[in-house]
Amino acid sequence: MGSFTIRFARSASAALIALLLVGPSRLFAQGGISGSIAGVVRDSSGGVMPGVTVEAASPALIEKTRDAVTDSEGRYSIASLRPGIYSISFALEGFTTIRREGIELSANFTATVNVDMRVGSLEETLTVTGVSPIVDVTNVVQKNTVSRQVLDAAPIGKTFVNMASLTPAVIMSGQALNDMGNGGDRSGSMMVHGSRTTESQIDQDGMPIHNGLARGGGQFGFYNNDGSTQEMMIEIGGMNAEHEIGGTRANIIPKEGGNTFRGSIYGNYTGRTFQSNNLDQELIGRGLRSVNTNNKVWDINPNGGGRILRDRLWIYGAFRDWGIDNNIAGLYFNSTPKSLFYTPDLNRPGQDLVTHISQNVRLTLQATQKNKINLFYEFQYSCFCYAYTPSSLVSPEAQTHNRHRPQYLIQTSWSNPVTSRLLFEAGFTLAANDFHAYRQSDVTSDQTSILDTSRNFTYRAAPAGYGFNRSNNYNGRASMSFVTGTHSFKTGLFLMHQWSYITREINSDMNFNFNGATPISLVQWATPLEYREKISPNLGLFVQDQWTKRNVTVSMGLRYDYIHGYVPPQQLAAGPFLDARSYRKVDNVPNYNDISPRIGVAYDVFHNGKTALKASLGRYLVGIGAQSPIGRTANPVQAAVNSVSRTWTDTNGNYIPDCDLRNLQLNDECGRVSDLNFGSASLVTTNFDPSAVT
Numbered sequence: 108m109g110s111f112t113i114r115f116a117r118s119a120s121a122a123l124i125a126l127l128l129v130g131p132s133r134l135f136a137q138g139g140i141s142g143s144i145a146g147v148v149r150d151s152s153g154g155v156m157p158g159v160t161v162e163a164a165s166p167a168l169i170e171k172t173r174d175a176v177t178d179s180e181g182r183y184s185i186a187s188l189r190p191g192i193y194s195i196s197f198a199l200e201g202f203t204t205i206r207r208e209g210i211e212l213s214a215n216f217t218a219t220v221n222v223d224m225r226v227g228s229l230e231e232t233l234t235v236t237g238v239s240p241i242v243d244v245t246n247v248v249q250k251n252t253v254s255r256q257v258l259d260a261a262p263i264g265k266t267f268v269n270m271a272s273l274t275p276a277v278i279m280s281g282q283a284l285n286d287m288g289n290g291g292d293r294s295g296s297m298m299v300h301g302s303r304t305t306e307s308q309i310d311q312d313g314m315p316i317h318n319g320l321a322r323g324g325g326q327f328g329f330y331n332n333d334g335s336t337q338e339m340m341i342e343i344g345g346m347n348a349e350h351e352i353g354g355t356r357a358n359i360i361p362k363e364g365g366n367t368f369r370g371s372i373y374g375n376y377t378g379r380t381f382q383s384n385n386l387d388q389e390l391i392g393r394g395l396r397s398v399n400t401n402n403k404v405w406d407i408n409p410n411g412g413g414r415i416l417r418d419r420l421w422i423y424g425a426f427r428d429w430g431i432d433n434n435i436a437g438l439y440f441n442s443t444p445k446s447l448f449y450t451p452d453l454n455r456p457g458q459d460l461v462t463h464i465s466q467n468v469r470l471t472l473q474a475t476q477k478n479k480i481n482l483f484y485e486f487q488y489s490c491f492c493y494a495y496t497p498s499s500l501v502s503p504e505a506q507t508h509n510r511h512r513p514q515y516l517i518q519t520s521w522s523n524p525v526t527s528r529l530l531f532e533a534g535f536t537l538a539a540n541d542f543h544a545y546r547q548s549d550v551t552s553d554q555t556s557i558l559d560t561s562r563n564f565t566y567r568a569a570p571a572g573y574g575f576n577r578s579n580n581y582n583g584r585a586s587m588s589f590v591t592g593t594h595s596f597k598t599g600l601f602l603m604h605q606w607s608y609i610t611r612e613i614n615s616d617m618n619f620n621f622n623g624a625t626p627i628s629l630v631q632w633a634t635p636l637e638y639r640e641k642i643s644p645n646l647g648l649f650v651q652d653q654w655t656k657r658n659v660t661v662s663m664g665l666r667y668d669y670i671h672g673y674v675p676p677q678q679l680a681a682g683p684f685l686d687a688r689s690y691r692k693v694d695n696v697p698n699y700n701d702i703s704p705r706i707g708v709a710y711d712v713f714h715n716g717k718t719a720l721k722a723s724l725g726r727y728l729v730g731i732g733a734q735s736p737i738g739r740t741a742n743p744v745q746a747a748v749n750s751v752s753r754t755w756t757d758t759n760g761n762y763i764p765d766c767d768l769r770n771l772q773l774n775d776e777c778g779r780v781s782d783l784n785f786g787s788a789s790l791v792t793t794n795f796d797p798s799a800v801t
Contacts, residue, residue: 140313140340140360142212145184145245145592146221146716148177148197155181156224159199165212166365167191169421169473175527175592182592182655187522187530190214190338190360196232203227211239213252214340214360219244219716244719245653245660247707249344251275255337259373265333265406267309267357271297274341277355297355299343305730306354311536312483312518313358318540319578319605319642322352322730328540328578329487329516332465334373334410334425337362345723348649348664348705349586349599353727361483362412363471364421370411378403397456400434412469421471430462441566444504444549447557447762448624449566457503460492467516477525483518487511502566505556507544507573515539532599533585542576544569546614555615561623572613572632578733580605582645593655601647607733611636616683617764619755626757629764629777633749633786634682640738642672642731651705658711662723663704670699670731674742684769685786688747696741697800701728737800743788751785754778 144163148156159177167189177183193210202224212218218240251274253261263269271277277299296304305322308315309329318328342356350356384398405428412423438457443450467485474480489511493503520534546552546568556568586599611634618630651664674693681687707723729736739745755764756776766777773779 140190140214140358141187142190142214143184143186143188143217144193144195144210144212144220145182145217146219147592148181148183148221149223150202151223151225153223155179156199156202157181159183159197159202159224161185162196162198163188163193164196165189165191165193166367167193167363169363169418169471169479170476171418173524173527175590178592180593184217184590184592184595185527186588186590186595187524187532188212189363195220197222197224199224201226203231203233206232206234208234208236209239213254213338214358215246215248215250215342216252217243217245219711221716240716242717242719243709244658244711244716245655245709247345247662247709247721247723248342248347249721250340250342253339253341258333258336258339265331267331267339267359268297270331270339271341271355271357274299274343274355276300276343277341297357299355302354303729305732305735306352306727308352308354308356308730309359310356311359311516312361312481312520312534314518314520314534314536314584315580315582315603316359316516316536316538317580317732318538318542319580319607319733321732321735328511328514328542329485329538330463330465330489331359332408332410332425332427332467332485334371334408334427335362335423335467335469336360345707345721346705346725346727347662347707348651348666348703349597349601351601351645351647351666351668351728352730353725354730361469362410362423362425363469363481364412364414364423366414366417366421368411368413370409372410373408374406376403376405377401395436396453397434397436399436400456402432402434404431405429419473422468423471424468425466427463427465431459433459435459438503441502441504444502444567445551445554447567447621449502449557449559449564458493461490461494462492463487463489477523479522481518481520483516485516487514487516489514500562500564502564504547504550505565505567505569506547507569508547510543510545511541512543513539513541528590530588530590531586532588533583535581535583537581538579540578540580542578544573544576546573550614552612552614555617555619556613557619557621559621559623560627561621568614570618570630572611572634574610574612574636576609578605578607578609595651595653597649597651599649601645601649603642603645605642605645605733607638607640607738609638617768620752626755626762626764628752629755630750630752631684631768631780631785633685633747635680636744636749637677637679638739638742638744639675639677640672640733640742641675642670642733642738645670645731658714660709660711662707662709664706664725666703666705668699668701668703668728670697670728672696672698672731672733672738674738677742677744679744688786690743693741693743695800696737697731699728699731699801703727746788747786748782748784748788749786751780751782753780 148159157179161183162174163185164172173185175183175185190213194208197205205222253270297307309317337360340358386398408427410425435457439451440455442452465487470482472480491509517537523531554568556570558565582603584601588597613632616632616634620628646669649666653662676692677690679688703726705725710720712718766775771780
């Protein structure tokens with residue numbers, strides 16, 4: 108296997124613009140991502156010093172510098188700083204200016220920088236270079252920051268879930284395996300400390316980017332464009348009142364442009380040339396015809412950015428093309444896909460083929476001295492063309508051809524540090540996720556799916572059918588922060604809407620079950636099928652207060668959540684077996700009005716910012732989506748009997764069920780259906796406790 112990374116930097120941005128405009132023909136300081144620097148300023152005798160001007164400077168800041176003034180206890184705090192390398196200067200008339208350099212700041216981290224100032228002239232400057240703080244002694248959140256260096260070095264899939272697995276206590280479920288070649292770039296869920304899968308969340312810029320179906324790591328329609336990621340923050344506990352749920356939270360921190368052009372090109376590839384196996388003639392003679400083979404695994408990811416206008420408008424963009432193409436041992440394409448019988452093509456092994464393309468661009472605008480605006484757009488196209496799983500016994504033509512398109516993410520955010528103590532922030536996200544299940548190229552709508560029960564093997568067409576899936580999520584946030592050296596107060600709101608629309612189309616509206624070459628039963632479907640669910644609104648209001656006294660920091664928060672879900676009225680057209688059906692609106696699934704308190708304490712044990720004891724206690728909600736965990740269960744279409752089975756005795760051997768399929772009773776070749784409520788409400792097996800939905 109070969110891989111490479113090339114990095115480059117220079118003071119121009121025209122090359123990036125060309126990168127964004129020219130490509131393959133198939134192209135067509137905000138809450139949650141910022142850090143803080145805080146500390147205490149003393150004189151040489153150990154007395155605290157109020158009125159000291161503290162200035163933070165970094166190439167990561169388009170506004171170049173941010174400042175604060177120490178309070179009566181000599182404390183200062185500069186909030187909403189982009190991750191990056193900072194220098195901090197401390198100045199007061201009658202004292203030598205102190206400059207501390209090389210402070211590396213990550214997201215959601217408070218770097219403690221304490222200094223002692225000595226008497227001298229303001230023109231004198233003492234520069235100090237030391238190790239960056241690595242312990243946050245004020246915030247109680249448990250987190251792990253996956254740096255750019257780790258993102259480059261980790262030999263695993265570049266998904267949110269894969270990176271979260273690098274955090275101790277986080278476990279994965281689903282297909283999120285830890286290497287790209289075996290499917291590591293597929294969806295999975297994150298769990299920590301016994302949490303539910305629906306209690307995890309995927310964010311970018313501090314805002315959710317999951318689809319509208321449900322919460323949880325497995326419900327992302329977007330795949331990480333690693334080239335545009337500066338770092339990834341994984342939170343696993345101690346979340347404050349800004350957050351609704353308390354499980355694992357992965358937050359992508361995107362790269363921004365700068366006054367100098369910089370970028371990198373990452374690539375890797377492996378194929379059959381780099382593989383070997385022990386398949387010899389003896390094994391072939393004993394019936395083993397093939398082994399699992401990597402045809403190719405690839406990933407190409409150029410990215411770069413710079414300035415359009417110095418200190419005013421920056422740009423950063425990335426393109427990524429990656430995927431896997433594997434052959435599956437023991438599985439073969441069907442050489443007669445339109446026949447009623449499966450004939451393996453021994454020269455064409457089954458395939459696991461998944462491809463992704465992602466392209467994005469981020470603009471950073473310093474509109475005025477105080478107003479900063481970010482705009483991010485990403486378009487993705489993913490194809491799970493033959494998405495094989497080890498447990499599936501399905502012929503390739505009977506797998507769905509799944510395409511994610513159109514798939515786009517739009518984000519904008521705004522921040523305004525009105526003064527060194529007062530900060531306003533807001534943001535908006537639209538995550539549009541289309542997931543469509545198409546027929547394979549050699550399958551037509553009249554090809555009935557067949558299950559050979561003697562081998563538990565499905566062929567000819569997908570048994571669960573095909574359809575259109577759209578699930579969108581749009582959300583916004585706004586907040587106001589008041590920050591002094593000893594006190595930090597924040598209040599704000601979060602508003603999200605989610606909706607899901609899914610259709611299902613079954614070839615011939617039936618499935619056949621054979622025992623070898625003999626028909627034994629069939630399955631009738633209540634097609635056409637459609638499902639609609641919505642969450643509107645998901646509203647959260649919060650206040651968060653934090654006080655520091657000597658070496659103890661106490662955080663207190665209170666959050667109110669109103670979450671309203673419903674199933675809109677639904678009309679299903681008549682099908683081959685049933686008349687048209689209509690369903691009334693199902694409201695208040697759920698209808699939450701909850702108040703959740705949070706409290707945390709952080710203790711700087713040795714007063715030196717190197718050792719901290721932390722404890723937190725909070726109440727959190729379960730993650731709610733349009734479908735899960737309540738909406739789909741409460742949907743009357745889902746609750747109806749949408750499929751029934753019946754015996755079939757093919758007496759004349761024509762492989763056609765010669766009976767009246769609308770007659771649910773025994774007639775001609777067909778037995779009585781398994782449930783006479785076909786198309787109507789089934790026996791209710793799930794009853795929600797009122798406290799679970801209100």
